[in-house]
Amino acid sequence: MESGALIRADRPLDLEAVPERRPRRWPFSPWHFFLIPLALMMLMPLVWSVVTSLETSSEAQRFPPVLIPSALHFSNYVDAWNSLPFAHFFLNSFLYSLATVAGNLLFCSLAAYAFARLRFIGSNLLFVLLLVTLMVPFQVVLIPTFLIVRNLGLIDSVGGLIVPNLCGVFGIFLLRQFFQSLPVELEEAARIDGASRLGVFFKIVLPLSAPVLATLAIIQFMWSWNDFLWPLIIITTPEHSPLQLGLSMFQGTHVTQWNLLMAGTVMSQIPMLAVFLLAQRWFIQSIAYTGIKQ
Amino acid sequence: MADVSFQDVTKEFPGATVAVDRLTLDVPDGEFMILVGPSGCGKTTALRLVAGLETATSGAITIAGKNVTHLSPRDRDIAMVFQNYALYPHMTVYKNLAFGLRQRRTGRAEIERRVTEVSAMLGLDELLARRPAQLSGGQRQRVAMGRALVREPKAFLLDEPLSNLDAKLRVQMRAELKRLHQQMDITTIYVTHDQVEAMTLGDRLAVMRAGKLQQVGTPQDVYERPTNVFVAHFIGSPPMNLLKATVAAGRAQAGDLSIELPHVPEGPCIIGIRPDSLSLAQGEDAPAALDFDIEVIEPLGGELLAHGFVNGHLASPDTSDEMPLLAGASESRAEITAKLDGRLRLKAGARVRLAVRPGEVYAFDAATGDALR
Numbered sequence: 001m002e003s004g005a006l007i008r009a010d011r012p013l014d015l016e017a018v019p020e021r022r023p024r025r026w027p028f029s030p031w032h033f034f035l036i037p038l039a040l041m042m043l044m045p046l047v048w049s050v051v052t053s054l055e056t057s058s059e060a061q062r063f064p065p066v067l068i069p070s071a072l073h074f075s076n077y078v079d080a081w082n083s084l085p086f087a088h089f090f091l092n093s094f095l096y097s098l099a100t101v102a103g104n105l106l107f108c109s110l111a112a113y114a115f116a117r118l119r120f121i122g123s124n125l126l127f128v129l130l131l132v133t134l135m136v137p138f139q140v141v142l143i144p145t146f147l148i149v150r151n152l153g154l155i156d157s158v159g160g161l162i163v164p165n166l167c168g169v170f171g172i173f174l175l176r177q178f179f180q181s182l183p184v185e186l187e188e189a190a191r192i193d194g195a196s197r198l199g200v201f202f203k204i205v206l207p208l209s210a211p212v213l214a215t216l217a218i219i220q221f222m223w224s225w226n227d228f229l230w231p232l233i234i235i236t237t238p239e240h241s242p243l244q245l246g247l248s249m250f251q252g253t254h255v256t257q258w259n260l261l262m263a264g265t266v267m268s269q270i271p272m273l274a275v276f277l278l279a280q281r282w283f284i285q286s287i288a289y290t291g292i293k294q
Numbered sequence: 295m296a297d298v299s300f301q302d303v304t305k306e307f308p309g310a311t312v313a314v315d316r317l318t319l320d321v322p323d324g325e326f327m328i329l330v331g332p333s334g335c336g337k338t339t340a341l342r343l344v345a346g347l348e349t350a351t352s353g354a355i356t357i358a359g360k361n362v363t364h365l366s367p368r369d370r371d372i373a374m375v376f377q378n379y380a381l382y383p384h385m386t387v388y389k390n391l392a393f394g395l396r397q398r399r400t401g402r403a404e405i406e407r408r409v410t411e412v413s414a415m416l417g418l419d420e421l422l423a424r425r426p427a428q429l430s431g432g433q434r435q436r437v438a439m440g441r442a443l444v445r446e447p448k449a450f451l452l453d454e455p456l457s458n459l460d461a462k463l464r465v466q467m468r469a470e471l472k473r474l475h476q477q478m479d480i481t482t483i484y485v486t487h488d489q490v491e492a493m494t495l496g497d498r499l500a501v502m503r504a505g506k507l508q509q510v511g512t513p514q515d516v517y518e519r520p521t522n523v524f525v526a527h528f529i530g531s532p533p534m535n536l537l538k539a540t541v542a543a544g545r546a547q548a549g550d551l552s553i554e555l556p557h558v559p560e561g562p563c564i565i566g567i568r569p570d571s572l573s574l575a576q577g578e579d580a581p582a583a584l585d586f587d588i589e590v591i592e593p594l595g596g597e598l599l600a601h602g603f604v605n606g607h608l609a610s611p612d613t614s615d616e617m618p619l620l621a622g623a624s625e626s627r628a629e630i631t632a633k634l635d636g637r638l639r640l641k642a643g644a645r646v647r648l649a650v651r652p653g654e655v656y657a658f659d660a661a662t663g664d665a666l667r
């Protein structure tokens with residue numbers, strides 16, 4: 001208050017300088033009234049699946065649902081793991097996800113760079129055509145894709161999962177927009193410094209694109225990890241099946257073992273969590289790179 | 295080390311912009327060549343043509359006698375400093391400096407030696423581990439210079455390298471640039487807007503206008519003997535005063551100024567008087583004098599700039615456009631600038647009589663703008 005008085009004495013005409021009454025401080029903002037219920041709603045299915053995964057089979061079937069199990073049956077996880085070839089599921093899902101992430105990072109970025117920086121006849125038309133394909137639903141191209149994959153002899157194999165998903169239009173679009181925003185002088189400087197086109201791409205453009213590459217990697221990983229429809233179409237052998245398709249095997253025609261299904265589901269989500277935590281660190285690091293005033 | 299030359303080089307951009315128009319210019323080995331001209335006259339384009347970042351529409355560019363017109367930037371062995379420095383933000387200063395050498399497969403020990411040498415020369419030793427974001431503007435500028443120097447290129451291209459620095463740093467770097475060039479003796483082409491840089495830095499000066507080369511020569515030469523009214527007006531700060539005049543019987547008449555110009559043909563012409571060629575007239579009947587109504591005075595310390603009006607018509611340095619007469623003036627008035635002794639106690643609103651120093655009047659053709667001597 002002492003300093004407030006001084007300020008007023010110094011500038012008697014400045015009415016704005018009257019010290020403001022501080023609003024009373026709540027430990028939370030009004031937004032929390034809205035956000036907390038929303039968060040609970042989002043968490044509910046997660047909590048329910050974890051709870052179900054620890055119940056006995058009969059508790060899991062009951063309605064209304066039992067939200068506090070009588071005992072914690074961690075054995076469900078062992079039973080789930082042993083009743084289906086989970087090791088195969090995990091391996092297949094990892095192969096599928098990592099290969100498509102790697103494929104998208106490489107091929108999308110190459111294509112996007114060409115669209116962003118190289119001048120060639122029809123480049124804009126070609127790009128628009130690519131974007132148009134985003135509007136075609138997957139169901140429409142399902143059968144042609146199936147036929148192509150069959151001709152490649154990749155039906156019922158992880159390869160058949162990977163090959164059609166190695167490069168996506170969304171990734172090309174996302175990266176092209178980002179590449180266009182990079183200062184072109186950096187690339188020119190590198191070319192004068194003696195780098196080839198590809199050298200510029202790998203040594204300058206890609207390192208500066210870490211945030212957007214991480215974004216694409218997460219999106220693609222999530223997408224491949226959770227993909228159900230395409231594996232359902234081409235995979236018939238349990239040993240070749242990825243997780244999401246494999247989990248559906250708990251859903252029998254007559255009975256569904258909900259507790260085991262949920263145990264499997266919870267296990268299947270752990271790698272996703274790991275990817276998020278890992279990528280988060282990356283995000284922060286890359287933001288530190290790009291926060292540069294030129 | 296090599297000479298750089300343009301032979302009849304034209305660069306057209308789509309949309310019929312002719313950025314560089316039939317440019318022929320030789321920069322001998324080791325010369326410091328300054329390229330000046332108003333904004334948009336094609337200076338940057340000319341530099342980018344040498345670097346290989348643009349390809350000439352016609353004509354040839356040679357470096358060290360070798361035609362490089364269609365070579366890619368990496369095969370030309372030149373270095374360029376960009377206006378915004380273009381430092382690689384994800385690399386440390388050391389790696390920024392070493393990048394060009396690594397691309398050219400220089401040995402590790404040699405890279406180390408050269409980076410150390412250049413960073414010592416530019417005072418960057420302490421900063422080698424930092425990223426560009428952690429440097430001040432002046433330090434970034436040095437790194438950009440270092441990145442070019444470390445390669446020991448055939449030629450050195452700089453595009454307004456000092457324009458992003460504050461005034462004090464600019465003066466300091468200007469001196470440093472000059473010292474570096476004397477030390478290294480590399481052929482340099484330097485683009486600038488800045489009058490002082492243009493006059494002090496280079497061995498020679500090339501003035502461009504709308505893609506066309508106007509004049510090449512030593513700064514002194516261009517200043518003292520401009521080939522046309524555009525160059526005369528562009529070089530020198532504050533710019534030369536230009537007045538419309540009529541010549542008859544060996545005398546030019548511009549407003550109430552009458553001066554002897556024996557070699558100029560009769561008829562209309564443009565006369566040019568530099569602000570520093572004007573001084574207060576001694577006595578009422580001084581020759582070549584005119585009345586000057588002071589409007590604004592800018593004291594510069596030892597000197598002062600007086601802006602004001604005299605009788606007469608202003609001429610435009612661009613002979614293709616007519617300058618409108620000042621509205622409302624019954625007898626027309628022209629605004630001119632005089633650089634006078636700073637100790638004079640002059641007041642705005644006063645009328646003084648200015649004398650033109652004899653022999654310091656330029657005359658130009660009224661239609662073409664070419665110098666008349």
Ligand SMILES: Nc1ncnc2c1ncn2[C@@H]1O[C@H](COP(=O)(O)OP(=O)(O)OP(=O)(O)O)[C@@H](O)[C@H]1O
Pocket residue numbers: 307308311312313331332333334335336337338339340487
């Ligand atoms: N990539 C381009 N495409 C089309 N026109 C261009 C391109 N680059 C430059 N120009 C045009 O060419 C002309 C010369 O441009 P340039 O950049 O060489 O001028 P400058 O002399 O360097 O100007 P400044 O002093 O403002 O930097 C300008 O009219 C500009 O609009």
Ligand SMILES: [Mg+2]
Pocket residue numbers: 337338339453
């Ligand atoms: Mg420019």
